[in-house]
Every structure is written in C-alpha cells, then in structure tokens.
Amino acid sequence: MLEQLEKLRTEALEGLRAVADGAALDTWQRSTLGRRGIVTLITRRVGELPKESRPAFGKRANQVKQELTAAYERKATAVKADEMERQIATGAIDVSQPGRPRPLGRLHPSTQVLREICRIWGDMGFQVYRSRDVETDEYNFQLLNMPPHHPARDMWDTFYTTQEGVVLRTHTSPGQIHAMHDYHPEPIRVILPGMCYRYEQISARSEIQFNQVEGLAVGKNITFADLKGTLSSFAGRLFGAQIQTRFRCQHFPFTEPSAEMDVECILCSGRGCNVCKKTGWLEILGCGMVHPAVLRHGGYDPAVYTGFAFGMGVERPAMVKYGIKDIRYFWSGDLRFLEQF
Numbered sequence: 001m002l003e004q005l006e007k008l009r010t011e012a013l014e015g016l017r018a019v020a021d022g023a024a025l026d027t028w029q030r031s032t033l034g035r036r037g038i039v040t041l042i043t044r045r046v047g048e049l050p051k052e053s054r055p056a057f058g059k060r061a062n063q064v065k066q067e068l069t070a071a072y073e074r075k076a077t078a079v080k081a082d083e084m085e086r087q088i089a090t091g092a093i094d095v096s097q098p099g100r101p102r103p104l105g106r107l108h109p110s111t112q113v114l115r116e117i118c119r120i121w122g123d124m125g126f127q128v129y130r131s132r133d134v135e136t137d138e139y140n141f142q143l144l145n146m147p148p149h150h151p152a153r154d155m156w157d158t159f160y161t162t163q164e165g166v167v168l169r170t171h172t173s174p175g176q177i178h179a180m181h182d183y184h185p186e187p188i189r190v191i192l193p194g195m196c197y198r199y200e201q202i203s204a205r206s207e208i209q210f211n212q213v214e215g216l217a218v219g220k221n222i223t224f225a226d227l228k229g230t231l232s233s234f235a236g237r238l239f240g241a242q243i244q245t246r247f248r249c250q251h252f253p254f255t256e257p258s259a260e261m262d263v264e265c266i267l268c269s270g271r272g273c274n275v276c277k278k279t280g281w282l283e284i285l286g287c288g289m290v291h292p293a294v295l296r297h298g299g300y301d302p303a304v305y306t307g308f309a310f311g312m313g314v315e316r317p318a319m320v321k322y323g324i325k326d327i328r329y330f331w332s333g334d335l336r337f338l339e340q341f
C-alpha cells in the first residue's frame with residue numbers, strides 16, 4: 001500500500017503541474033485532497049495493514065498530504081495571478097477606473113450642532129453638567145416653583161409614566177436644581193445638554209422629542225445685563241456676528257423676570273415663512289433671572305446670590321443654521337437628509 005501511496009503522490013504532483021486554470025484546479029483539489037479524494041481514501045485503508053506497518057504508513061500518508069496541500073496552495077496563488085493578468089490583458093478589468101468610495105457613517109445633525117453649542121459655551125467658561133432623562137414630578141415641576149395643580153404646568157405637555165410621580169423630563173430645567181445641590185455653596189456656571197420629551201402636536205417646528213441645552217449661572221451681583229450680553233455673544237458665535245437677535249417678555253415660573261430670545265429667520269431672511277409663522281423671527285430659547293424660590297430650593301440664599309438661566313432648543317437653531325424647513329426630518333431616519341451633513 002506504501003508503493004500505491006508513492007505512486008499516487010507522483011501522479012497527483014504531475015496532474016497539478018498540468019493544471020492551467022481555476023476550474024481545473026478545483027477539480028484537482030476535490031479529487032486529490034477533498035473528503036472523497038484519493039489521499040483520504042487511501043489513508044482510511046490503514047486498517048487493512050498489519051499492525052506493525054501502520055505507524056510508518058500513517059506517518060508517510062501525513063507527509064504526502066502536507067506536501068500536496070502546500071503544492072496546491074502555491075499553484076492556487078499562481079493560477080489566480082495568471083487569471084488576473086489574462087483579464088487585464090483582455091480588458092475585462094479596467095485598472096484605470098477609479099475605486100468605488102465606501103459609504104462612511106457620520107454624526108447626526110443634532111449631535112453636530114449640540115457639540116458645537118457645547119464647544120461655544122465651553123469657550124465662554126461653562127462646564128457641562130449631565131442630568132437625567134427620567135425625572136420626578138418634584139424636580140421637573142415642584143422645585144421649579146410649580147406646585148401640584150399649578151396652571152403653569154400646562155405650558156409643558158408631559159409624558160407621565162405608570163410609576164406615580166415619575167415623568168420624562170419636559171425640559172432640562174430640573175437639572176438646575178441638581179446642579180445647585182451639587183455645587184452649593186460655590187458659584188455656578190454650567191450648561192446641561194440633553195433630550196426632552198413632550199406630548200406635543202407634531203408640526204414643522206415642534207417634535208415630541210428634541211434636545212435642549214440649559215444654562216445656569218449663580219453668583220453674587222449677576223444681573224439681567226449679564227444674561228443679555230452672554231446670550232447675544234453666544235448667538236453671534238453660533239450664527240455669525242451679523243445675526244439679528246431680539247428679546248421678548250415671557251413668563252416662566254422659575255425665572256423672574258423672564259424673556260425669550262429670537263433670531264432672525266435665516267430661511268426667509270426675515271420676510272416670513274411657515275417655519276417662523278410669517279413673523280421673520282425664530283424663537284430659540286427661554287431665559288430669565290433665577291426665581292428667588294428656586295435659588296432657595298437649590299440651597300442658595302436669594303438675599304446674597306442671584307443668577308440667570310436659559311434653555312435653548314438644538315434642532316431649531318440647527319434649522320436656522322442649515323436652512324432646514326421641517327423639524328420632522330431630524331428623526332425620520334431618511335438617509336437623503338442625514339447624508340447632507
């Protein structure tokens with residue numbers, strides 16, 4: 001049987017030498033080294049030999065198998081290279097054609113603008129403070145000067161959970177109280193970015209989930225002029241120094257006095273469109289001086305400390321910045337929209 005093995009080896013190597021293309025190579029591989037190939041078949045017959053001859057035969061059969069496998073691999077590389085050269089020569093592969101670009105993932109436009117907003121506030125000396133998405137009624141409302149049944153709660157259409165007193169935060173303002181508890185009695189200058197949730201009528205400018213960036217400064221002698229100057233400076237950095245802004249009176253239970261800041265609608269250059277409700281202005285944030293009751297809830301004495309706070313959307317400024325006409329694009333998952341950023 002050993003002679004048979006040697007003969008088989010010589011014939012297999014000769015056969016391999018004659019192989020000229022991929023198809024013939026596959027056939028050779030199957031008939032020689034495959035599960036039903038001759039090498040496998042002869043190795044299985046080892047049991048027919050006398051016991052004392054079996055180890056020598058087994059050893060040699062392994063050597064032959066390894067030798068043929070190595071020869072096959074060398075041949076496969078050579079055949080592949082030959083075939084490639086033939087294809088190039090006959091023009092089947094156009095090596096001058098530019099490669100196809102691989103599609104790359106990218107950051108969501110909200111994330112891009114959120115990061116830019118955080119970077120600007122960082123440059124202006126504000127630290128990022130992370131607060132929670134799931135809040136208690138106490139922090140989302142009561143400590144912000146809205147006791148149970150207070151009518152001002154209607155300003156935020158709230159998602160309540162099945163757990164009593166637990167809500168999805170409707171704004172990032174409850175983070176103000178967490179920050180005050182953590183920083184007390186030090187002065188504070190923080191921003192609080194995060195997702196907010198409201199049971200809203202969805203429209204071109206309102207979504208049920210959106211990002212906000214809250215800001216809070218607490219210290220001694222902080223005035224409304226500081227608030228106006230800081231926010232105007234921020235708007236200039238985000239939209240460009242030429243952007244027009246305006247402050248309007250507003251009411252928030254947790255600030256007194258309160259205001260809203262609008263920026264000129266870039267989409268219609270102030271002429272009036274659906275997004276700005278024909279006013280030429282887009283509201284991007286609410287703000288005001290921290291209410292004395294809120295300072296007290298945070299542990300700060302309002303006779304000594306004052307502060308300002310603001311809460312801005314992220315998607316609305318992004319709409320202004322990039323000329324996006326409908327907020328619903330943000331969470332639509334439409335790649336034609338996302339790939340533009």
Ligand code: FA5
Nearest residue numbers: 171173206207210284285286287309310311312313316
């Ligand atoms: C508030 O949420 C207040 N907490 C802001 C505040 C903070 C006032 C601190 C005073 C002091 P308002 O509901 O107006 O206010 O929302 C603030 C900003 O979030 C809006 O100007 C807007 O840019 C964005 N926003 C509000 N609702 C939506 C919505 N449904 N879809 C997208 N953006 C929204």
